[in-house]
Amino acid sequence: MTAQDGSPEVTRLRLVILAALLAVQVSVILAAPMPAGQQTGCLAAVAALAVLQGMLFLRAARNSGLLRTGVLAVQGLATYLPLLTAGAAWPGMGGFLAASVLLVVPGPAAWALSGTVVVSLFAAALALGTGLRDANVIAVASLAIGLTMFAPCRLTDALGQAHSRHAEQAQLAVVRERLRFARDLHDLLGYSLNAITLRAELARRLMTSDPVSAGNELREVVATSREACADVRQVADGYRNISLAQEVASAAALLARADIAVSVEMNCGMLPDKVDSVLAMILRELITNVLRHSSARNCWITAEQTDEHVTLSVANDGVPRTAAVHRHGGGLENLAFRLEAVGGTLSATVRDNGRFHVLAAIASGADAPVGVR
Structure with a gap:
């Protein structure tokens, strides 16, 4: 998990979106003309879907293959059981499952499976006699809710990946600069230090036999040392x-x-x-x-x-x-x-x-x- 993806601001944003969509689902179920027992079952299914969706929103279930599969399986049951056992349907009932599929299934298969969820709910609603208009509302609302939950997750994931790439590039730039500094020091100062060594050795040999020449060599040593100091400063500037x-x-x-x-x-x-x-x-x-x-x-x-x-x-x-x-x-x-x-x-x-x-x-x-x- 990246620092951005797990930040408190991102977590709050995802939970606010989930709470708002949950409130919409609950209000639609409460307003629907259905028996009390059927209504209770639908509310329980929506609550289970919301909890599981929250786990995926917080990435708690996206790091383990087994847990990820379990979440999708339970969400599938909570989505289709009210429809199959009690004939209960409400707008957006497949939105949580569609979003979860997009979040955890890799590659193009995610969009195909998410579309299958929406289409299957449309077909099931028609089969139960809800009518074309109501079946269309169920499918469109499910698609809208799924995309609404998926989009902020994908956006923050993309931002986190961009942040990680930026950090890697910055680290690589530091490594390159260190290598440049080391190479320039090696290439530039190695020559100067060898020159200093040779001239100092020559001055040592001439010290007793030719003090004047020895003094000249020592002056060259001093001049070369100053050049080496200038080299170090210019290497630090990055250009020579x-x-x-x-x-x-x-x-x-x-x-x-x-x-x-x-x-x-x-x-x-x-x-x-x-x-x-x-x-x-x-x-x-x-x-x-x-x-x-x-x-x-x-x-x-x-x-x-x-x-x-x-x-x-x-x-x-x-x-x-x-x-x-x-x-x-x-x-x-x-x-x-x-x-x-x-x-x-x-x-x-x-x-x-x-x-x-x-x-x-x-x-x-x-x-x-x-x-x-």
Whole structure:
């Protein structure tokens, strides 16, 4: 049961509707010219129908198949017995049963069975000699009462389902935002932290032999730390606009400090902002992987653009041929998600020459937000 469906306001509304329709049924029976015993039996049948209908209104009997079947069976007896045993009929006598069938029977069969109830009462009234006009009143009133009771239940059920879907979507949005934040932190800060580590290590080695160069390296450490702080703030904002050309230059300098020879080919010209930012973040993660997970001595960075696609290729040596190209939850998986968000693809292979090669391809006119997941 949803919170909306079981709220006090909804419960009161259903009970008020039930009480109003019960009052109509009772008043019609009391006004009908029938013997006292027959009238008492009809009132008892209506009371039983109302109690059972109340159980369905409050969903007390809609969660158990056996109880649900029992309620329908008893309602059927209370509806047809007065007609069959005493020949008593009143307008709307099948309304409670018709509504119950609509509430508990799934699918299109519910409407067929509910219509059968109304038609059977019409036919039974004619068979008992009540006349066409009175039989028509009994059937139409039963149909009207059934729909009147069914409609608010179906409406509140639909509202409850919509509320549940909205809550699920909100929860999914929170999960996606957490994943975005984690991926951006991994992709952006991993590079900066590796740069800080390399420069700090170099400064430590130069401290005694070349204090001036060591001081320069420490100033670079401070500058990179400030950039990392800015990255964190921009990740929290959900968008990061960085340039591929700047990242290529930065990556080349960082790899050189790690004694890795770099070959760079940039043949992509000016790129759309979204494409530029996505590829720049991908390059950051790939360079981080080169520094962390290989003993590379050479690295090749190539960016090319055609009329339809922009490709970024990063290859490095120093990788065993048996190295895994995929790790669940790792950086390459994050990059694949990031590219998929803008319609791109990522492939990674270890080639026969011992080089680890990653190729990212994205449509030249991709225009999805960088932070979309």
